[in-house]
Amino acid sequence: MAYVIAISNEKGGVAKTTTAISLGAALTEQGFSVLLMDLDPQANLSLGLGIEKNGARITMANVLLESHPLAEAIQTTEIERLFLVPSASRLETAEQSLPFRGHFMTLLREALQALSEKRSFDYILLDCPPALGSLTLNALAAAHLLIIPTQPEFFSAYALRDMMSLIRRVRAEANPELAYRILVTMMDRRNRVHREIHEQLCKTFAQGIFNTVIEVDTRLRESPIAGLPITHYKGNSRSAQQYRALAQELVEYVQEK
Amino acid sequence: MAYVIAISNEKGGVAKTTTAISLGAALTEQGFSVLLMDLDPQANLSLGLGIEKNGARITMANVLLESHPLAEAIQTTEIERLFLVPSASRLETAEQSLPFRGHFMTLLREALQALSEKRSFDYILLDCPPALGSLTLNALAAAHLLIIPTQPEFFSAYALRDMMSLIRRVRAEANPELAYRILVTMMDRRNRVHREIHEQLCKTFAQGIFNTVIEVDTRLRESPIAGLPITHYKGNSRSAQQYRALAQELVEYVQEK
Numbered sequence: 001m002a003y004v005i006a007i008s009n010e011k012g013g014v015a016k017t018t019t020a021i022s023l024g025a026a027l028t029e030q031g032f033s034v035l036l037m038d039l040d041p042q043a044n045l046s047l048g049l050g051i052e053k054n055g056a057r058i059t060m061a062n063v064l065l066e067s068h069p070l071a072e073a074i075q076t077t078e079i080e081r082l083f084l085v086p087s088a089s090r091l092e093t094a095e096q097s098l099p100f101r102g103h104f105m106t107l108l109r110e111a112l113q114a115l116s117e118k119r120s121f122d123y124i125l126l127d128c129p130p131a132l133g134s135l136t137l138n139a140l141a142a143a144h145l146l147i148i149p150t151q152p153e154f155f156s157a158y159a160l161r162d163m164m165s166l167i168r169r170v171r172a173e174a175n176p177e178l179a180y181r182i183l184v185t186m187m188d189r190r191n192r193v194h195r196e197i198h199e200q201l202c203k204t205f206a207q208g209i210f211n212t213v214i215e216v217d218t219r220l221r222e223s224p225i226a227g228l229p230i231t232h233y234k235g236n237s238r239s240a241q242q243y244r245a246l247a248q249e250l251v252e253y254v255q256e257k
Numbered sequence: 258m259a260y261v262i263a264i265s266n267e268k269g270g271v272a273k274t275t276t277a278i279s280l281g282a283a284l285t286e287q288g289f290s291v292l293l294m295d296l297d298p299q300a301n302l303s304l305g306l307g308i309e310k311n312g313a314r315i316t317m318a319n320v321l322l323e324s325h326p327l328a329e330a331i332q333t334t335e336i337e338r339l340f341l342v343p344s345a346s347r348l349e350t351a352e353q354s355l356p357f358r359g360h361f362m363t364l365l366r367e368a369l370q371a372l373s374e375k376r377s378f379d380y381i382l383l384d385c386p387p388a389l390g391s392l393t394l395n396a397l398a399a400a401h402l403l404i405i406p407t408q409p410e411f412f413s414a415y416a417l418r419d420m421m422s423l424i425r426r427v428r429a430e431a432n433p434e435l436a437y438r439i440l441v442t443m444m445d446r447r448n449r450v451h452r453e454i455h456e457q458l459c460k461t462f463a464q465g466i467f468n469t470v471i472e473v474d475t476r477l478r479e480s481p482i483a484g485l486p487i488t489h490y491k492g493n494s495r496s497a498q499q500y501r502a503l504a505q506e507l508v509e510y511v512q513e514k
């Protein structure tokens with residue numbers, strides 16, 4: 001069974017999508033097969049890999065809204081061992097309609113279990129929208145690990161309170177084994193606010209935070225324009241190296257479990 | 258009747274909240290009375306003015322979910338002529354439940370019309386969550402003008418396609434007079450991606466974009482920690498001046514109408 005990772009934070013613009021693409025690609029470099037799933041109606045994950053939004057025949061919307069088999073929504077990407085389930089704008093209606101269905105929180109988990117009988121992946125990464133609605137709940141109910149990308153700024157650090165209470169709720173209602181790790185992203189070491197908040201996060205979350213920090217790197221603004229992960233756009237850039245270090249730290253964490 | 262401005266973009270982290278607080282405060286410096294309304298369950302607008310989340314007795318959630326009179330939810334802030342209607346986490350459920358009520362898109366407009374009989378403001382600014390659900394639809398249905406904060410980066414510029422189709426939908430279904438203006442935010446003039454995308458935005462949107470550009474300024478990372486708008490935290494900073502220039506450009510636009 002694949003190791004499932006949800007990448008979520010209610011706070012917008014903290015590098016959730018950038019982390020899904022970069023970490024996913026870095027894991028394939030180590031020989032792992034990786035499935036990326038775009039649960040955000042914005043469809044930035046698909047776009048960041050060069051796939052136009054609403055271009056695919058079968059998307060995440062079909063899987064969640066019409067119980068379409070997940071296996072049929074999987075596309076290949078230009079990157080070896082990296083696969084994608086694209087999103088569509090229609091997914092926004094799932095935020096509204098899913099809660100009125102029974103077991104709405106475990107639809108994705110059931111779809112992943114059915115998939116595991118047909119295809120096998122080493123890692124599955126779920127990119128979430130900046131909201132704590134039913135799409136994010138489905139991702140957390142299905143995940144072994146929640147990665148919370150966090151910019152070392154005031155609003156982003158404050159959002160961790162809501163994330164912690166959401167984790168408690170999902171553990172109580174659907175997924176007692178859900179673990180979490182904070183990932184500091186978009187860090188500018190020259191900036192006093194960033195240094196101070198980063199320090200506070202390490203103190204408050206000690207074991208619950210990755211050692212690897214992703215720093216600001218303008219190459220990460222360029223790579224989505226090229227439709228490529230940073231590892232393939234500028235493999236020797238600082239951020240490519242940092243996401244490789246993150247992949248390494250993650251693999252060691254998973255193997256220890 | 259107050260001039261109502263929605264501040265919205267599906268893309269997360271593009272300075273929607275920072276713009277609501279900064280522009281609101283800059284308008285009060287010109288002698289206008291301003292009401293800020295927090296439509297985001299994250300409640301960053303309230304937090305950025307020093308008000309703890311879920312601390313208030315009556316919030317936006319009571320107004321939209323239980324038709325509580327808007328006048329009773331209004332609080333004063335430390336800033337003269339600047340008033341606030343706070344948010345609460347519960348507002349997340351409004352995203353799910355509102356669409357099943359009749360006329361769900363105009364609940365906010367009706368609440369604002371009832372308010373105008375009791376209290377008068379010159380400007381009302383609505384801070385929206387990073388999603389195109391029923392909270393944002395309510396804001397667009399109630400607004401004279403939609404300001405779209407846009408970071409000059411690939412994902413943020415791409416989100417404008419969805420924003421344009423949402424504007425067409427709201428004009429057809431609820432608010433034919435809705436106008437829009439793009440505001441370029443968090444601009445780093447030394448960055449090539451920022452310069453190129455800014456240029457493209459000016460070409461594509463000619464009349465639909467503010468001349469004022471808000472540049473990156475670390476003071477805007479510090480001011481929410483102090484619970485103060487930038488105009489009161491560091492009045493002589495570059496970003497305070499830029500938000501004052503924006504207020505001036507807006508007032509001239511409104512007076513021409």
Ligand SMILES: Nc1ncnc2c1ncn2[C@@H]1O[C@H](COP(=O)(O)OP(=O)(O)OP(=O)(O)O)[C@@H](O)[C@H]1O
Nearest residue numbers: 012013014015016017018130215216217221269410
């Ligand atoms: N380390 C970094 N250095 C510089 N820019 C970055 C970095 N990481 C991400 N970015 C850029 O910052 C912006 C926000 O990143 P991204 O879109 O991945 O965040 P997100 O959390 O997925 O946003 P949303 O909440 O809208 O889904 C993007 O334009 C991205 O290219």
Ligand SMILES: Nc1ncnc2c1ncn2[C@@H]1O[C@H](COP(=O)(O)OP(=O)(O)OP(=O)(O)O)[C@@H](O)[C@H]1O
Nearest residue numbers: 012153269270271272273274275387472473474478
């Ligand atoms: N011009 C600027 N220069 C530097 N930092 C800025 C600027 N404007 C906003 N910020 C910071 O960038 C982050 C994102 O801004 P903000 O939270 O206002 O965006 P938002 O669009 O409201 O996000 P969300 O989608 O989560 O609601 C915040 O930490 C804020 O302090």
Ligand SMILES: [Mg+2]
Nearest residue numbers: 016017040044
């Ligand atoms: Mg994203």
Ligand SMILES: [Mg+2]
Nearest residue numbers: 273274297301
């Ligand atoms: Mg905001």
